[in-house]
Amino acid sequence: MAGKRKRKGVGTSFCASVAMEKLHTGIAAMPAYQSGLAKLLRSIQEGLRTAPAHTGALVAEDLLHLGLLEALLFLLNSHCEDVLVESLEVIGALAFTSYQVNCKVVLNKDILKLLVGKMVAKHAEVNIAACNTALELAITEDGKTNLQESGVMEPLMSLLSWSAGVMNMRVGYVDKDGLFDSAIDDHSSLISSKDSDTGVCSSEHDDNYSSSDAESHDSEAVEELFLVTLDTVNMLNSSKAECLFEGVSEATLKATLLSLKRIWQNFKLDHYNFKIDISARCGVLAKLIVQLSSEGKIHISNKSYGDAIKKTLFKGMDREAELFFQEYWEHFPLLITRDEHTNEGDIFSLLQNHYCKASASDLLEDLLAQNVTCPAISADELNLSSILKEVEDQLGKPMVYDQDIRLVKSVPSTAFDCSTVAINSSDHGLRELHYFERSSSGTSYSEDRVYAKDCLMAFDAGYSVALRGMQFRSPVIAAIADALALTFGQASVGVNLYLTPCNSQGFALHYDDHCVLALQLSGLKKWKVYASHHKLPQLYCNRGTLDKDFVEGKIPMEFVLEMGDVLYIPRGFPHEAQALNSCQTDNKECSLQLRGNQCLLGGCAQARLPLKTSNVQSKGCILEGLKVSKCADGKNTGCTNTYSLHLTFAVEVELPFTWEGLVHIALHDWRHGDWEHCSNVLSQSTLPDLVEKVCTLLLHIAIRLIGCKHEAFRKACLVAAKPFDCNNYMAALPYHDIFTGREIQEGCQIISSVDSQSCLTPEVFFSSLIELVKKNAQFDDAYKSLQEEIRDHGEHFLGWMGWLRHLPGGMSSYKSTELLSVCTHVLQLGSQQEAILKLKQGFENLKRGFVQGAVFGSASRLFLNLLWQYQTLRQRFVNGMLALHLSS
Numbered sequence: 001m002a003g004k005r006k007r008k009g010v011g012t013s014f015c016a017s018v019a020m021e022k023l024h025t026g027i028a029a030m031p032a033y034q035s036g037l038a039k040l041l042r043s044i045q046e047g048l049r050t051a052p053a054h055t056g057a058l059v060a061e062d063l064l065h066l067g068l069l070e071a072l073l074f075l076l077n078s079h080c081e082d083v084l085v086e087s088l089e090v091i092g093a094l095a096f097t098s099y100q101v102n103c104k105v106v107l108n109k110d111i112l113k114l115l116v117g118k119m120v121a122k123h124a125e126v127n128i129a130a131c132n133t134a135l136e137l138a139i140t141e142d143g144k145t146n147l148q149e150s151g152v153m154e155p156l157m158s159l160l161s162w163s164a165g166v167m168n169m170r171v172g173y174v175d176k177d178g179l180f181d182s183a184i185d186d187h188s189s190l191i192s193s194k195d196s197d198t199g200v201c202s203s204e205h206d207d208n209y210s211s212s213d214a215e216s217h218d219s220e221a222v223e224e225l226f227l228v229t230l231d232t233v234n235m236l237n238s239s240k241a242e243c244l245f246e247g248v249s250e251a252t253l254k255a256t257l258l259s260l261k262r263i264w265q266n267f268k269l270d271h272y273n274f275k276i277d278i279s280a281r282c283g284v285l286a287k288l289i290v291q292l293s294s295e296g297k298i299h300i301s302n303k304s305y306g307d308a309i310k311k312t313l314f315k316g317m318d319r320e321a322e323l324f325f326q327e328y329w330e331h332f333p334l335l336i337t338r339d340e341h342t343n344e345g346d347i348f349s350l351l352q353n354h355y356c357k358a359s360a361s362d363l364l365e366d367l368l369a370q371n372v373t374c375p376a377i378s379a380d381e382l383n384l385s386s387i388l389k390e391v392e393d394q395l396g397k398p399m400v401y402d403q404d405i406r407l408v409k410s411v412p413s414t415a416f417d418c419s420t421v422a423i424n425s426s427d428h429g430l431r432e433l434h435y436f437e438r439s440s441s442g443t444s445y446s447e448d449r450v451y452a453k454d455c456l457m458a459f460d461a462g463y464s465v466a467l468r469g470m471q472f473r474s475p476v477i478a479a480i481a482d483a484l485a486l487t488f489g490q491a492s493v494g495v496n497l498y499l500t501p502c503n504s505q506g507f508a509l510h511y512d513d514h515c516v517l518a519l520q521l522s523g524l525k526k527w528k529v530y531a532s533h534h535k536l537p538q539l540y541c542n543r544g545t546l547d548k549d550f551v552e553g554k555i556p557m558e559f560v561l562e563m564g565d566v567l568y569i570p571r572g573f574p575h576e577a578q579a580l581n582s583c584q585t586d587n588k589e590c591s592l593q594l595r596g597n598q599c600l601l602g603g604c605a606q607a608r609l610p611l612k613t614s615n616v617q618s619k620g621c622i623l624e625g626l627k628v629s630k631c632a633d634g635k636n637t638g639c640t641n642t643y644s645l646h647l648t649f650a651v652e653v654e655l656p657f658t659w660e661g662l663v664h665i666a667l668h669d670w671r672h673g674d675w676e677h678c679s680n681v682l683s684q685s686t687l688p689d690l691v692e693k694v695c696t697l698l699l700h701i702a703i704r705l706i707g708c709k710h711e712a713f714r715k716a717c718l719v720a721a722k723p724f725d726c727n728n729y730m731a732a733l734p735y736h737d738i739f740t741g742r743e744i745q746e747g748c749q750i751i752s753s754v755d756s757q758s759c760l761t762p763e764v765f766f767s768s769l770i771e772l773v774k775k776n777a778q779f780d781d782a783y784k785s786l787q788e789e790i791r792d793h794g795e796h797f798l799g800w801m802g803w804l805r806h807l808p809g810g811m812s813s814y815k816s817t818e819l820l821s822v823c824t825h826v827l828q829l830g831s832q833q834e835a836i837l838k839l840k841q842g843f844e845n846l847k848r849g850f851v852q853g854a855v856f857g858s859a860s861r862l863f864l865n866l867l868w869q870y871q872t873l874r875q876r877f878v879n880g881m882l883a884l885h886l887s888s
Contacts, residue, residue: 524562
């Protein structure tokens with residue numbers, strides 16, 4: 001066998017020697033021998049590509065040893081197009097033979113410099129060959145890195161913009177903004193600069209790169225160039241580099257985004273006559289559009305809607321905002337009625353022209369046109385590249401039932417089924433029916449006219465159309481959601497749209513794990529809201545189902561929403577809603593909201609009336625717990641509206657941005673900033689590093705367990721909220737309201753010693769939570785919970801703590817390998833009482849040090865920085881998804 005390998009090696013060396021001898025002879029005879037050189041180069045690259053893998057690698061090594069790269073450096077300066085193309089093909093063939101050969105080629109900076117120069121040569125065939133070569137060089141991580149360092153992205157994006165622009169002009173696109181012509185100018189400048197760098201004379205190339213004569217270009221060559229450039233960018237896109245477009249001019253990025261969006265729109269509408277099959281690269285194209293749109297310097301919508309939020313929710317006045325947070329935020333529902341004479345510039349006025357249509361069919365056509373799926377992303381991931389890699393198989397695909405859209409109605413059920421049935425106020429079971437059969441994987445539908453027709457048929461049959469992720473589909477809604485997130489100091493706000501036929505109900509009675517702001521855009525809707533079933537449920541918690549007897553004996557609060565009205569429902573409050581026609585509404589003056597032994601008339605901050613009996617008379621309207629349904633004129637005439645349309649803005653209070661989250665951040669901050677006074681004790685253990693990590697995790701778990709029991713920990717932390725303009729609004733928030741007498745007795749002496757609300761600052765409230773940790777954090781409970789987590793989830797245990805890795809120093813403390821070492825150590829302890837006793841001692845020392853050393857100011861600064869990271873990432877992803885829905 002050794003002899004055979006030796007003879008095989010001798011044979012390949014002999015072939016390589018002969019090829020190199022002929023190559024040098026041909027180079028010496030240039031330019032007369034150019035056609036012969038092209039044929040020789042073609043035979044070399046074909047030999048490399050057709051040879052068996054091992055043989056091809058040996059041949060490539062021999063060719064490199066005999067100076068092939070040096071010869072190619074000379075040939076890449078040739079003015080002969082065929083020689084340039086074949087030289088580039090040889091480089092690609094070499095790089096594809098083996099990892100070792102690929103590394104040797106990409107380490108040659110001169111080769112890469114010339115390769116980049118050929119991408120902007122004025123010959124489509126040379127451009128295509130250069131991009132194909134870059135594609136083959138990029139199969140290794142070293143290849144990707146070296147190509148990006150050589151500045152390959154600028155010419156690649158320039159080529160992509162140019163080829164896409166030519167294709168768009170063939171289907172009648174007019175460059176109104178001149179961005180394509182600007183890209184052509186940049187492309188021409190790039191050609192001139194590269195020609196100067198590489199010594200290539202551009203006068204021998206055809207000066208045919210212009211937007212005025214798109215028809216003159218070879219359509220097949222242009223389309224092939226578009227595909228290979230797109231593939232090359234996609235290959236480089238899979239590298240570990242964070243900044244793919246670093247060094248690319250803003251003008252090139254804008255022009256590329258515009259051209260790709262136009263290609264995307266033509267593809268979705270079938271308005272193109274390209275010979276290439278773009279559908280095979282739908283996901284690649286969509287991903288690149290999302291990335292370009294999410295770049296910080298490219299904004300699709302950057303108008304501030306903060307004033308509209310304040311005018312809608314707080315009537316534009318600080319005292320209204322103060323009242324909202326004192327009395328209602330996370331406490332009680334609130335109806336905010338709209339005064340059309342004073343509310344110009346509110347949220348409703350921004351949206352009414354977009355969504356107030358004459359008919360449901362027109363509205364559905366507009367809503368569903370060009371819509372694509374909006375995949376859910378990992379809540380704790382802050383790297384956009386990782387997120388796009390996670391969802392790239394879904395980007396640009398048709399909407400998915402249950403994920404993006406649902407067609408549902410609630411109907412009476414004769415048999416109670418706890419998995420699907422909720423109970424309404426009349427003690428009749430309601431079962432949710434879906435127009436399309438649900439499946440675990442979701443059923444995908446194309447977004448064409450037939451799909452819109454199906455939705456209209458469902459609507460006519462009484463089904464509500466629920467469209468998720470409106471912040472990804474409308475720039476106006478995205479801007480409003482962003483402003484709401486800033487107002488409430490949270491990472492993001494999700495938006496859903498509900499279109500319901502009159503006299504129908506979509507979803508049955510349920511409660512949400514997020515706060516809801518329901519904005520009525522058209523028609524009327526009657527809401528029933530029950531007292532809180534679950535005090536501040538945690539986001540993504542298992543909500544289960546409402547008990548059959550839940551509504552028995554309970555009188556719901558009822559609200560009728562007209563156009564422009566907003567209903568606030570805190571998380572945990574069960575609710576249901578039914579669309580009404582215009583003859584079923586009450587007189588607007590009779591809109592009352594009930595809270596305990598009080599009722600609130602009209603909108604925010606109006607006259608309070610004592611509720612002394614079950615019957616309340618106000619302005620001629622008798623309420624017996626429920627409102628009387630009666631037309632203003634007493635007659636059932638002229639019902640004009642045929643549907644109800646409303647948006648729900650979901651204020652999702654994620655764990656990092658609750659008060660519990662701030663306590664976790666404080667522990668992390670103290671742990672990394674002032675550990676010395678506990679480290680001496682822990683170092684006496686046999687495994688000090690692991691004991692330290694286990695104790696830290698146990699205290700985090702203990703805090704989590706306290707949060708499950710104490711409502712105060714689950715409240716939204718509003719240190720970043722911006723509800724109005726005054727600087728001391730935090731002092732006005734009702735922190736004392738959320739502590740019960742039991743909690744005060746269990747350790748909140750600070751709360752009981754505060755006589756006035758104004759004295760209870762966020763710092764004092766934070767200190768009271770630390771006191772709760774001191775009193776209630778128990779080693780035995782935390783250790784048992786950790787063992788259960790390890791048993792149930794293995795190395796993926798404590799997934800709820802993943803967000804802590806985004807804090808300074810968190811990556812090393814909470815990465816999977818570190819957690820796995822903790823997991824292994826805990827399992828090894830088993831029932832070793834002595835080891836567990838030492839661990840408990842370390843836990844108590846750690847808790848004592850934390851209680852004494854936690855600092856609100858330092859923790860809140862980390863909190864604000866973390867919130868900014870979350871908000872920035874979510875805004876970038878929203879901008880990217882908007883680009884897949886916008887037509888311009």
